[in-house]
Amino acid sequence: xxxxxxxxxxxxxxxxxxxxxxxxxxxxxxxxxxxxxxxxxxxxxxxxxxxxxxxxxxxxxxxxxxxxxxxxxxxxxxxxxxxxxxxxxxxxxxxxxxxxxxxxxxxxxxxxxxxxxxxxxxxxxxxxxxxxxxxxxxxxxxxxxxxxxxxxxxxxxxxxxxxxxxxxxxxxxxxxxxxxxxxxxxxxxxxxxxxxxxxxxxxxxxxxxxxxxxxxxxxxxxxxxxxxxxxxxxxxxxxxxxxxxxxxxxxxxxxxxxxxxxxxxxxxxxxxxxxxxxxxxxxxxxxxxxxxxxxxxxxxxxxxxxxxxxxxxxxxxxxxxxxxxxxxxxxxxxxxxxxxxxxxxxxxxxxxxxxxxxxxxxxxxxxxxxxxxxxxxxxxxxxxxxxxxxxxxxxxxxxxxxxxxxxxxxxxxxxxxxxxxxxxxxxxxxxxxxxxxxxxxxxxxxxxxxxxxxxxxxxxxxxxxxxxxxxxxxxxxxxxxxxxxxxxxxxxxxxxxxxxxxxxxxxxxxxxxxxxxxxxxxxxxxxxxxxxxxxxxxxxxxxxxxxxx
Amino acid sequence: xxxxxxxxxxxxxxxxxxxxxxxxxxxxxxxxxxxxxxxxxxxxxxxxxxxxxxxxxxxxxxxxxxxxxxxxxxxxxxxxxxxxxxxxxxxxxxxxxxxxxxxxxxxxxxxxxxxxxxxxxxxxxxxxxxxxxxxxxxxxxxxxxxxxxxxxxxxxxxxxxxxxxxxxxxxxxxxxxxxxxxxxxxxxxxxxxxxxxxxxxxxxxxxxxxxxxxxxxxxxxxxxxxxxxxxxxxxxxxxxxxxxxxxxxxxxxxxxxxxxxxxxxxxxxxxxxxxxxxxxxxxxxxxxxxx
Numbered sequence: 160x161x162x163x164x165x166x167x168x169x170x171x172x173x174x175x176x177x178x179x180x181x182x183x184x185x186x187x188x189x190x191x192x193x194x195x196x197x198x199x200x201x202x203x204x205x206x207x208x209x210x211x212x213x214x215x216x217x218x219x220x221x222x223x224x225x226x227x228x229x230x231x232x233x234x235x236x237x238x239x240x241x242x243x244x245x246x247x248x249x250x251x252x253x254x255x256x257x258x259x260x261x262x263x264x265x266x267x268x269x270x271x272x273x274x275x276x277x278x279x280x281x282x283x284x285x286x287x288x289x290x291x292x293x294x295x296x297x298x299x300x301x302x303x304x305x306x307x308x309x310x311x312x313x314x315x316x317x318x319x320x321x322x323x324x325x326x327x328x329x330x331x332x333x334x335x336x337x338x339x340x341x342x343x344x345x346x347x348x349x350x351x352x353x354x355x356x357x358x359x360x361x362x363x364x365x366x367x368x369x370x371x372x373x374x375x376x377x378x379x380x381x382x383x384x385x386x387x388x389x390x391x392x393x394x395x396x397x398x399x400x401x402x403x404x405x406x407x408x409x410x411x412x413x414x415x416x417x418x419x420x421x422x423x424x425x426x427x428x429x430x431x432x433x434x435x436x437x438x439x440x441x442x443x444x445x446x447x448x449x450x451x452x453x454x455x456x457x458x459x460x461x462x463x464x465x466x467x468x469x470x471x472x473x474x475x476x477x478x479x480x481x482x483x484x485x486x487x488x489x490x491x492x493x494x495x496x497x498x499x500x501x502x503x504x505x506x507x508x509x510x511x512x513x514x515x516x517x518x519x520x521x522x523x524x525x526x527x528x529x530x531x532x533x534x535x536x537x538x539x540x541x542x543x544x545x546x547x548x549x550x551x552x553x554x555x556x557x558x559x560x561x562x563x564x565x566x567x568x569x570x571x572x573x574x575x576x577x578x579x580x581x582x583x584x585x586x587x588x589x590x591x592x593x594x595x596x597x598x599x600x601x602x603x604x605x606x607x608x609x610x611x612x613x614x615x616x617x618x619x620x621x622x623x624x625x626x627x628x629x630x631x632x633x634x635x636x637x638x639x640x641x642x643x644x645x646x647x648x649x650x651x652x653x654x655x656x657x658x659x660x661x662x663x664x665x666x667x668x669x670x671x672x673x674x675x676x677x678x679x680x681x682x683x684x685x686x687x688x689x690x691x692x693x694x695x696x697x698x699x700x701x702x703x704x705x706x707x708x
Numbered sequence: 709x710x711x712x713x714x715x716x717x718x719x720x721x722x723x724x725x726x727x728x729x730x731x732x733x734x735x736x737x738x739x740x741x742x743x744x745x746x747x748x749x750x751x752x753x754x755x756x757x758x759x760x761x762x763x764x765x766x767x768x769x770x771x772x773x774x775x776x777x778x779x780x781x782x783x784x785x786x787x788x789x790x791x792x793x794x795x796x797x798x799x800x801x802x803x804x805x806x807x808x809x810x811x812x813x814x815x816x817x818x819x820x821x822x823x824x825x826x827x828x829x830x831x832x833x834x835x836x837x838x839x840x841x842x843x844x845x846x847x848x849x850x851x852x853x854x855x856x857x858x859x860x861x862x863x864x865x866x867x868x869x870x871x872x873x874x875x876x877x878x879x880x881x882x883x884x885x886x887x888x889x890x891x892x893x894x895x896x897x898x899x900x901x902x903x904x905x906x907x908x909x910x911x912x913x914x915x916x917x918x919x920x921x922x923x924x925x926x927x928x929x930x931x932x933x934x935x936x937x938x939x940x941x942x943x944x945x946x947x948x949x950x951x952x953x954x955x956x957x958x959x960x961x962x963x964x965x966x967x968x969x970x971x972x973x974x975x976x977x978x979x980x981x982x983x984x985x986x987x988x989x990x991x992x993x994x995x996x997x998x999x
Contacts, residue, residue, distance in 0.1 A: 231955075231958075232961060233960075233961040234777060234778035234783060234961065234963070237783050268947075269777075269783050270955035270956060270958075271777065271778075271955065271956045271957075271958045271961040271962045272955055272956070272957070272958030272961075272962075273958075274958070275954065275955045275958065276955075278941075279941065282847075282941065282942045283945075285847070285851055286847075286850060286851060286864075286943065287860065288860055288864065288945050403960070461753075462960045463752060463753065463962075463963075463964055464752055464753060464755075464756075464761065490778075491778075491963070492751055492752075501763070502751050502752065502763055546860060617783070617784065
């Protein structure tokens with residue numbers, strides 16, 4: 160027995176020694192060999208900076224630099240990670256052309272749920288496992304910057320002013336948090352109202368010039384209601400209006416802006432509950448439900464089986480969608496072919512034939528039309544390069560190289576390629592210009608422009624499906640919407656408020672609450688949450704004597 | 709004695725009643741699995757029992773094995789690597805839980821040491837805490853030992869296995885103690901008299917006698933690892949099947965029939981494990997020590 164216990168003790172002691180040694184080595188490697196930090200000043204000239212950083216890495220004995228990039232979203236948007244892969248290949252080529260023996264290796268992770276990617280980033284950051292670069296919704300900047308989890312890019316961008324100026328400036332404005340820039344725009348979008356041309360024709364509705372009328376504020380939600388009712392009453396469509404489900408953030412809050420309301424006070428930095436505009440939003444949707452134009456269980460419809468098939472099969476007059484749906488309908492089998500009864504994607508020609516698009520109309524006369532953008536941003540980990548040798552000494556170089564990777568991933572052709580594949584709007588003027596460049600478009604179809612084999616092979620099937628003149632024309636036609644765009648507030652408490660909005664509108668649609676009760680319910684919810692209460696101003700009053708339609 | 713009946717013999721009518729109750733209770737579960745499997749062979753999710761929404765196809769399985777997450781996606785994942793990662797976690801936890809559970813169970817069953825009763829009570833208390841409650845504390849402990857460089861991936865596997873196994877070990881210890889308790893002391897004594905060490909007795913004589921218990925603990929450990937999401941999601945760099953399914957279930961963009969195929973694949977090992985270990989596990993209810 161004594162022998163047995165001794166053996167057991169020996170095993171335990173051995174395990175403890177192994178753990179101690181591993182931990183010791185870990186701590187030693189983590190702290191590095193010591194020495195003064197190495198730094199390279201950015202010049203603002205991309206190629207020069209890439210070469211300088213490559214040389215500095217080589218001089219310090221680093222020949223391979225590893226970075227990880229994460230992102231998420233629809234399958235057509237994979238350039239959100241392959242943009243960095245392509246940028247790394249381009250930087251590697253510059254180094255090899257200049258005889259610098261350093262290579263960047265990029266590993267990738269892409270999920271369909273961007274929020275899950277953000278959650279993963281949060282939990283993995285403290286463990287040193289978060290990616291070096293992440294493309295995700297700009298709304299996450301506030302919480303990530305507050306926690307110190309993302310790099311403040313302001314000083315780098317001060318050296319890269321021409322690069323910065325090439326972006327649409329409204330997009331740069333939303334990348335700022337407390338006056339500092341923490342993200343670089345990756346893509347953006349608009350949320351048009353799609354109207355079925357065939358349903359309109361059936362109901363005797365003339366759509367010509369409608370987009371212009373919407374733009375001028377001459378066509379409001381009351382007019383849209385009347386047309387939708389006409390289409391339904393004449394039996395041309397099952398529904399008058401369908402919209403996206405789930406969280407009201409960010410599609411339905413367009414109603415608040417369309418009714419002249421606001422969600423954020425820039426002077427106080429607080430969220431805003433504008434009771435009048437919110438009431439008008441709720442009352443508008445309720446009128447649609449009461450007239451049988453909008454399903455009362457809209458907020459819990461299934462995307463793949465209900466929402467998209469209803470829209471692409473022409474069972475609704477209007478749909479509050481996003482620009483990305485234009486190519487999504489061309490790559491996913493939502494459409495039931497009337498001849499074969501089989502499910503298939505729409506062709507580009509069919510999407511063009513079926514759908515008219517316009518801005519989100521003004522709520523009522525005197526108000527303005529809107530759309531809403533929620534740009535994706537490149538964010539760089541404040542520990543970028545952490546998993547590379549001698550991190551403490553070379554930290555500055557690793558951070559700057561991660562920044563240069565993002566700059567390179569913003570090459571006009573990479574942005575334009577992403578726009579076409581995913582039907583998102585380009586974020587720079589140069590990329591927008593490329594969409595009008597016939598020769599580039601011709602090369603794109605055959606993917607014969609300079610693109611690494613790795614990325615070319617991965618995106619080939621999407622490009623074959625999406626790179627055509629109809630889709631490019633669509634992108635050019637909707638770009639004007641960015642002039643009317645609004646944004647969701649970048650505030651750490653906003654997601655909570657958005658959830659309450661979703662909850663309240665669901666209750667209104669289902670008839671469980673009147674619009675008035677739903678507004679009061681929101682007030683109660685805000686007051687019951689000390690954090691939200693401190694960060695939200697409640698303004699305006701529920702209007703009396705206002706009715707819709 | 710009149711009115712006395714063998715416990716093994718029940719009235720046929722009550723047997724049918726129990727069987728009926730079991731079948732009724734299982735219907736939602738079986739329907740769920742059936743719809744999942746059928747959806748994996750359909751172009752749209754087959755979830756409303758409407759035959760019109762079943763569009764038969766093999767494309768989901770082809771796409772899954774090609775490692776694609778959508779019909780036209782530019783994303784390739786190595787699905788076999790993901791299965792391997794899941795197996796590493798599940799088998800690692802199963803191994804650790806079985807070894808430590810049976811060692812602990814043996815010690816508590818057979819050895820008298822100070823605080824033995826308190827440890828027994830504490831074990832049950834430990835089991836009362838769900839993994840989600842412990843994850844915060846575990847997270848902070850992990851942060852103290854952040855490994856550098858290439859060790860991160862290996863270390864995160866190691867950590868998930870150890871952390872998740874720790875949650876399972878108290879129950880395994882209790883189970884194993886019960887099995888050891890049922891083995892007569894005489895068997896152990898005679899082995900010790902013959903010169904065997906306590907370790908040898910445990911390994912060579914007692915363990916073979918409680919194979920059903922070992923199989924059960926092994927299975928529970930395996931399933932705990934196979935289905936774990938919270939520890940995997942929080943600590944593991946690599947992707948497992950649970951994480952793959954969870955990350956691709958976002959309804960708007962997800963190609964759900966493919967997720968259903970992944971879900972069906974996810975079910976397979978559990979079903980296989982159950983089929984092969986079924987006989988062994990069923991002996992628990994009969995004798996507890998049948999080897």
